[in-house]
Amino acid sequence: MQFQGTDQYVATDDLKMAVNAAIALRRPLLIKGEPGTGKTLLAEQVAASLGLRLLSWNIKSTTKAQQGLYEYDAVSRLRDSQLGAEGVEDIGNYLKKGKLWEAFEAEDQVVLLIDEIDKADIEFPNDLLQELDRMEFYVYETQTLVKARQRPIVIITSNNEKELPDAFLRRCFFHYINFPDAATMMKIVDVHYPDIKQTLVKEAMEIFFDLRKVPGLKKKPSTSELIDWLKLLLADDIPEDILRNRDTKKAIPPLYGALVKNEADVQLLERLAFMNRREG
Structure with missing residues (x-):
C-alpha cells in the first residue's frame, strides 16, 4: 500500500x-x-x-x-x-x-x-x-x-x-x-485551473511571492489564498496589463482582500508604498 x-x-x-x-x-x-x-x-x-x-x-x-x-x-x-x-x-x-x-x-x-x-x-x-x-x-x-x-x-x-x-x-x-517553490506552485495552480492563461499566472505569482518577501508582514499569504486570488482575477476578468505594468508606488495589488488578512499588514504595505513615493 x-x-x-x-x-x-x-x-x-x-x-x-x-x-x-x-x-x-x-x-x-x-x-x-x-x-x-x-x-x-x-x-x-x-x-x-x-x-x-x-x-x-x-x-x-x-x-x-x-x-x-x-x-x-x-x-x-x-x-x-x-x-x-x-x-x-x-x-x-x-x-x-x-x-x-x-x-x-x-x-x-x-x-x-x-x-x-x-x-x-x-x-x-x-x-x-x-x-x-x-x-x-x-x-x-x-x-x-x-x-x-x-x-x-x-x-x-x-x-x-x-x-x-x-x-x-x-x-x-x-x-x-515546506512552502512550495515557484515550480511546485505552478503545478498546484495547474491542478485547480488547467486552462488558465500562463501569462496571467506568471504575473500573479510574481506579485504573490514578492508579497511574501515583505519584511514585517504578520501573516504571509498562503497557497490556498493564492488559489482564491486567481479565482477572483478570473471572475473579474482583470486585464493582465494591470498586473504586468503594476505601479510599485501603489499600496497593494488588486483584490488584495484575498491575500492580505489583517489591517496591520494593509497599513504596512501602505507605509511601504508611501516610502516608495517619497524616494521617487
Missing part, C-alpha cells in the same frame, strides 16, 4: 516518502506547516488514493481526548429511568462513540484525521498516548475492551501554535510541509 499522490493533490517526493514511512512503521503521521499548505487536504487525498474511508476529528479549544473515545450521557439515562423508558437498563444505549471508537471497530482499514491538534489543551496529546500506541481502550461503564480490528492510518495536523509533548512526538513520524 503506497501513496503516490493524486490528480487533485501535488505531493512532493519528501511528502510521499513521509506518508509511506508512517504507514510502514504503523505510527501516526504528524504533519506541520503554514496554514493553507494542504495539511488537511493531504488526509483526504491519502484516503482517496488508497481507496479507504476517511474519518475526521476536528479539534477545538474545548475538545477533550475522552470525546474521541466515547461519552457517557448519564443525564439522559437518569431522565429515561424516571420516565420508565425501555432499554434504560442497557448502559450501552447511552454511550456516544467517538472517532477513535469508529475507526477501531471498522471492518476495513480507515484513514483517521486528527485535525489541528495544537488547538486543544496541552494535555490533550498525552491523554491519547496509550490509545494511539496500543490501538485499544477500556470502556469502564460496560467493562469492555475496545481493540482496533484493523489498525487505522492516523494523520495528525498541527499549525505549530503550541509545542507538543516529547512523549507524544516520540510516537509519531514527523514531516514539515
